[in-house]
Amino acid sequence: MDPRDNPYSPGAGRRPVALIGREREMTAWDIALTRIADGRGAQSLVLYGLRGVGKTVLLTQLALMARSQGWYVMGAEARRGQSVREAIGESVHGLLLEIARPGVGQRILKAVKTALSFKASYDSTGVWHFGLDVTGAEGGGADTGALETDLGRLILDLTGAAEDKGAGVALLIDEAQDLATDELAALLAIVHGANQRGDRLLVALAGLPSLPRQLSEAKSYAERLFAFHEIAILNRAEAAAVLTEPAEALGVRWTTAALERVTAAAGGYPYFLQEYGQAAWNAADGSPIGDTDARIGIVQGRRALDAGFFRIRWERASPAERAYLRAMAQDGDGPSLTAQIATRLKKKPSALGPARANLIGKGLVYSPAHGDIAFTVPAMAAFIDVQP
Numbered sequence: 001m002d003p004r005d006n007p008y009s010p011g012a013g014r015r016p017v018a019l020i021g022r023e024r025e026m027t028a029w030d031i032a033l034t035r036i037a038d039g040r041g042a043q044s045l046v047l048y049g050l051r052g053v054g055k056t057v058l059l060t061q062l063a064l065m066a067r068s069q070g071w072y073v074m075g076a077e078a079r080r081g082q083s084v085r086e087a088i089g090e091s092v093h094g095l096l097l098e099i100a101r102p103g104v105g106q107r108i109l110k111a112v113k114t115a116l117s118f119k120a121s122y123d124s125t126g127v128w129h130f131g132l133d134v135t136g137a138e139g140g141g142a143d144t145g146a147l148e149t150d151l152g153r154l155i156l157d158l159t160g161a162a163e164d165k166g167a168g169v170a171l172l173i174d175e176a177q178d179l180a181t182d183e184l185a186a187l188l189a190i191v192h193g194a195n196q197r198g199d200r201l202l203v204a205l206a207g208l209p210s211l212p213r214q215l216s217e218a219k220s221y222a223e224r225l226f227a228f229h230e231i232a233i234l235n236r237a238e239a240a241a242v243l244t245e246p247a248e249a250l251g252v253r254w255t256t257a258a259l260e261r262v263t264a265a266a267g268g269y270p271y272f273l274q275e276y277g278q279a280a281w282n283a284a285d286g287s288p289i290g291d292t293d294a295r296i297g298i299v300q301g302r303r304a305l306d307a308g309f310f311r312i313r314w315e316r317a318s319p320a321e322r323a324y325l326r327a328m329a330q331d332g333d334g335p336s337l338t339a340q341i342a343t344r345l346k347k348k349p350s351a352l353g354p355a356r357a358n359l360i361g362k363g364l365v366y367s368p369a370h371g372d373i374a375f376t377v378p379a380m381a382a383f384i385d386v387q388p
């Protein structure tokens with residue numbers, strides 16, 4: 001069928017036509033938004049899971065929900081070796097462009113003035129222009145250089161401004177496993193303080209399965225601040241819905257055999273479902289999408305994954321790191337024991353420390369528990385096994 005009408009959306013962070021199976025998280029978020037708007041407390045959210053399960057698109061959905069209820073929403077993606085301050089600052093800029101208009105109240109003016117000082121804390125040359133005169137306004141001082149103080153001040157003033165319209169501030173951070181430990185600690189302290197004062201702040205962090213452990217290592221009280229949601233693979237019925245719902249909206253059906261074949265091949269991973277669904281659609285002559293289309297879709301979708309999803313990760317690894325990954329792949333999708341990897345490679349565990357650390361830094365592996373190591377990407381082992 002015509003690829004121009006193709007309703008599937010393989011790709012990192014690409015919003016699906018139908019977001020399936022995440023009602024529990026969306027409900028938790030919705031309840032938290034309402035509770036905070038009503039002046040009651042609520043737990044922030046941590047979404048953790050492997051790559052390709054749908055953390056980013058869920059985070060986008062949570063942002064939309066908050067925005068549609070009038071909340072001030074800031075979103076940032078953490079990157080290793082880069083300060084999160086700037087990423088948050090730039091998203092505050094986007095937010096303020098929407099709300100900073102001539103004639104706004106004192107609390108927005110104050111938040112704008114504080115945001116300007118936050119901007120100055122990481123960028124001495126650039127200036128934001130909102131066409132507002134903040135000379136006489138309160139605020140500012142978010143440029144001490146200490147993230148906890150500066151971001152805390154910025155959020156406090158924004159929550160004050162949001163309170164005027166009965167809303168709050170939502171801060172969403174993706175790839176949060178890449179935040180530095182001191183950044184995580186600052187963030188946790190800010191959430192903790194906001195909860196105690198009853199400030200209207202709600203945070204959602206998304207990241208790899210190591211994120212909950214990183215949080216509790218950063219601050220022992222982390223587990224009380226957050227509700228932890230594992231973003232896992234979809235069950236059979238949900239996986240089928242990922243395929244059928246977008247097609248049905250265009251009057252296209254899937255045969256039962258085709259559905260079963262594709263859901264079995266995708267193993268419940270949303271990314272794989274989108275990739276196979278897209279290819280099966282393109283292979284089909286019309287409705288319904290049948291078993292032969294499903295077979296072709298799986299082969300072609302798999303080829304696309306090999307050329308993109310898996311390959312870009314493999315190519316990021318140095319020869320020594322690849323040797324490490326190959327040793328891991330002997331355990332399939334894992335996890336592997338780091339001590340056993342060392343035995344397989346006939347090296348001392350300490351000698352493999354750098355390769356392991358680099359692989360974690362590159363986002364290819366993570367440590368599920370002390371002494372364990374696992375791939376961040378499902379089915380990576382099978383890909384590695386066939387690499388020359």
Ligand SMILES: Nc1ncnc2c1ncn2[C@@H]1O[C@H](COP(=O)(O)OP(=O)(O)O)[C@@H](O)[C@H]1O
Binds near residue numbers: 010021
């Ligand atoms: N709940 C879902 N229902 C349908 N498709 C989804 C769902 N979650 C994710 N996807 C699809 O899976 C792919 C990966 O999503 P993404 O949010 O980038 O995953 P992650 O951030 O966990 O790596 C995208 O192509 C997206 O469209």
Ligand SMILES: [Mg+2]
Binds near residue numbers: 012013055056174
């Ligand atoms: Mg993501």
